[in-house]
Amino acid sequence: RNSTRQLTSQLVGSKNKDDAPHELESQFVLRLPTEYASTVRCIAQSSSMNLKDRLTIELHADGRHGIVRVDRVPLACKLVDLPCILESLKTVDKKTFYKTADVCQMLVCTLDGDLYPPLEEPTGTVDPKKKKDKDKDKKFVWNHGITCPLKNTRKRRFRKTAKKKYIESPDVEKEVKRLLSTDAEAVSVRWEVIAEDETKEADNHGSLANLDSSPGTSGHKMGHGSSAQRDELREIFNDISSSSDDEEDEGDLRHEDEDLNIMDMEEDLVRQLQDKLNESSDVMEYQMQIDGVKAKLKETRARKKQQEDLIMKVENQALKNRFQALLNEIIHQEEREMEQVTLSEEDWKGYFKTASVYDLLFGYEL
Incomplete structure (x- = not known):
């Protein structure tokens, strides 16, 4: 069983006011085997003058190992x-207590230990300073308290602290500057920004694809409707031509010229109708072109908004200037696409103005 003995080294001050002030006490706990602990206790209580001859402490160069001599x-x-x-x-009167020092280390003495332990040299590529700190953490940390109930208290009562991985900011800044300088000197730079809104952008692309496919389907439906209306108009004109033939059979010479004029007008109307039906394909092409330009304009505006949000998040001035240049290009592209949409709509309106006369005659909607 080990016993505990606390030794205090004090400086006895002089009563003269001119002397230096008293220094704070430096204390540690000395733990000895039972037989030597009783001897040291008797030496301390006797206040003998030969204390230095009977008890000596000698530390080695590492500051952790040493030799304690008792008698x-x-x-x-x-x-x-x-x-x-x-x-x-x-305390002096066992009633009033004065704090003298904070104790954080203990000198543990054993009989079976090595008086002169071998010095460990760092091997391999391990840094000597890091190895020394690692050995200090493992070998010279006491897991127990100074009393029996506090055995293994470090593992039972102390919470494990999470180790933080620190990154040296100067190295990071140096690497960023190097990358920016290489980008500035390069002939062409290709980069990719990974944002959190990738899913939204994919959804936008999907909606644009649906918009591109919608004109074709609508044109297919309109094609079926136009073919049905074409057959109806042909039947109407066939009825008109048959009625005109019946009138010719009556042999009315007075209306012969009028019948000829009517037949000429019918042939002209049939040709105009055929031209209109041929132009319906042109109408579908116009519609598909306008829809395609509008879809591109919508996609450009989405890219513009995403680029503006990205510029707001970036703090690096050089990177922000580069993103601003890309934003300016997107703005110019948006202006060109808006002009293209405007011109297409004007052509569309002009086409319907020329077709309005035919719509008034037959009430036919393309």
């Missing part, structure tokens, strides 16, 4: 770190 008997010792700081108190 010239050498004991191997090791300086360890306690789990927490202990407050040392002192």
Whole structure:
């Protein structure tokens, strides 16, 4: 069983006012085997003048190992770190206590230890400073308290702290500057920005694809409607021609010229109708072109908004200038597409103005 003994090194001050002020006490816990602990306790209580001859402490160069001699008997010792700081108190009348120091280390002495442990040299590519710190954390940390109930207290009561991985910011800034300088010197630069709105952009592309496919389907339906109306008009004209033939059979010479004029007008109307039906395909092409330009304009505006949001998030001035140049190109592209949409709509309106006369005659909607 080990016993605990606290040794205090004090400086006895002089009563003269001119002397230097008293220094704070430096204390540590000395743990000895039972037989040597009783001897040291008797030496301390006797206040003998030969204390230095009977008890000596010698530390090695590493500051962690040493030799403690009690009545010239050498004991191997090791300086360890306690789990927490202990407050040392002192009293004279056993009623009033004064705090004298904070104790955080303990010198543990053993009989079977090595008096001169071999020095460990760093091997391989390991940094000596890092290896020294690692050994300090593992070998010289005491897991127990100074009393029996606090055995293994470091593992039972202390929460494990998460290790933080620190990144040196100067190295990061240096790497960023190097990348920007290489981009500035390069002939062409290709980069890709990965944003959080990729899913939304994919949805937008899907909707644009649906818009592109919609004109073809509508044109197919209109084609069926136009063919049905074409057959109806042909039947009407056939009825008109048959009625005109019946009138010719009557042999009315007075209306012969009028019948000829009517037949000429019918032939002209049939030709005009055929031209209109041929022009319906042109109408569908116009509609598809306008829809395609509008879809491109919508996509350009979505890219413009995404680029503006990206510029608001970026703090680097060089990167922000590059993104601003790309935004200007997108704005110019948007203006060109708006002009193209305007011209297409004007052509569309002009086409319907020329076709309005035919619509008034037959009430036929293309």
